[in-house]
Amino acid sequence: MKAEDLLKQAMSEQKLSDEARERILSGALKSVPENAPEANKKPFFNLLLIRRLALGACACLVLIVAVHVMSTIFSGDKKEADSSAKEDAVSAVNEEVKTPSVATSPLNIEGDATPNKNDSAPKGENRFYMIRDGSVVSVLPKSESASFESLSDSWFEPVEEYIEDLNVPASYILYEISRENGTIHAILIPCEPDILSEKKAEDYKDCELLEISGEPAVIPSGAISLILERDPASGEYRIISAEKKN
Amino acid sequence: MNPSRLQQEDNVRRILQQYGDLLYRMSLSIVGNSADAEDMVQDTLVTWLSETPDFPDEAHEKQWLVKVVRNNSLMLIRKRENRDRILSEQAKVSVGRDADYGILDVLYTLPDKYKAVLLLFYVEEYSVEEIATVLKKSVSAVKMRLKRGREMLSERYREKEHEG
Known part of the structure; x- marks a missing residue:
């Protein structure tokens, strides 16, 4: 018989007895006050909320009045400044007509009229992927994302194995994953309460290897940077480098 | 009342x-x-x-x-302060059990993430998709855990039988 069949058989026999059910029932009821549900229901329009709203409205009113007074006082100066600015703008436009446009960025050296997008676009193969609720969200077009997602099992497994081999009870979060020159770079950050709180990951109390979303940021100390490479023979990924940030 | x-x-x-x-x-x-x-x-x-x-x-x-x-x-x-102490307590409990419960002792030695997936799939007969929803994991992660959990369970059970 297979181990999983034995497991099913043995576990199916594990049931709560009638006595245990009664014990649990009475224990649970004793632990909770009779009016607990009502006590927990907070009225939406409570006194504190109304006071805070009123205070906020007063603050807004004071701010509006102050801005109005200031704008009235300085309106005379502004008119003078406007007329001066208009004169400057006209002279600048005239100057521009005389001089042809010249590219200033080295990456736009041929004087291309299109704006230089290199600052915001992914550079080369160094692409950033986010992982949200287990599915890969990419900054790249969908086709790229899909091909990366199909690899997920092959890279996720060795990363998980690595974490298990560390034998650290409080484990790591898979924080960032990227692909560069055919290798996969994974960054794992320690799963600590303050990080979980920062990432609003309060559901993940068990601190297994988690997949959460995150912006590329300063990597905290204790983070592990892994590089995985595909083994041409088996087609599977294996870890070729692991570095811990102190 | x-x-x-x-x-x-x-x-x-x-x-x-x-x-x-x-x-x-x-x-x-x-x-x-x-x-x-x-x-x-x-x-x-x-x-x-x-x-x-x-x-x-x-x-x-x-x-x-x-x-x-x-x-x-x-x-x-x-x-609990010492996990090894718990495992030894579990071992003591298992001594008194029927021999058929040996598989449960093996289950206790698995990492928690595999226990939950194996239990929900084989005992409670949930689908992989349902387990993914319950545990808030991706379907592929559940499949992977199921595969590795099954392998680990079989391997450790075989070892236990050989030892026995």
Whole structure:
């Protein structure tokens, strides 16, 4: 018989007895006050909320009045400044007509009229992927994302194995994953309460290897940077480098 | 007894009827003994009574209950200072069991993430998609855990048999 069949058989026999059910029932009821549900229901329009709203409205009113007074006082100066600015703008436009446009960025050296997008676009193969609720969200077009997602099992497994081999009870979060020159770079950050709180990951109390979303940021100390490479023979990924940030 | 108390009692009875065994097994697979598993079920019901969460359907209710009993059980395990001591206690408990329960002793030695997936798939007969929803994991992660958990269970059970 297979181990999983034995497991099913043995576990199916594990049931709560009638006595245990009664014990649990009475224990649970004793632990909770009779009016607990009502006590927990907070009225939406409570006194504190109304006071805070009123205070906020007063603050807004004071701010509006102050801005109005200031704008009235300085309106005379502004008119003078406007007329001066208009004169400057006209002279600048005239100057521009005389001089042809010249590219200033080295990456736009041929004087291309299109704006230089290199600052915001992914550079080369160094692409950033986010992982949200287990599915890969990419900054790249969908086709790229899909091909990366199909690899997920092959890279996720060795990363998980690595974490298990560390034998650290409080484990790591898979924080960032990227692909560069055919290798996969994974960054794992320690799963600590303050990080979980920062990432609003309060559901993940068990601190297994988690997949959460995150912006590329300063990597905290204790983070592990892994590089995985595909083994041409088996087609599977294996870890070729692991570095811990102190 | 006032009407709200009666209502609370009815609710607890319904939950115990519908999910009692599931919650007990889930906790048992983590804490390894029936007394603690029963306590974890009770704690879960206390949380349910205190928070009185409003669920759109039964699936969400089940998901919430599984999550809470699992977290409670994991927290109990972590609260104990020495995990090795717990394992030795589990071993002592298993000595008195019937030989057929050897597989459960093997289950207790697996990492928690595999226990939950194996239990929900093989014992509670959930689909991979349902497990993914309950545990808030991707389908591929559940499949992977199922595969590795199954392999680990078989391997360790074989080793145990050879030793026996």
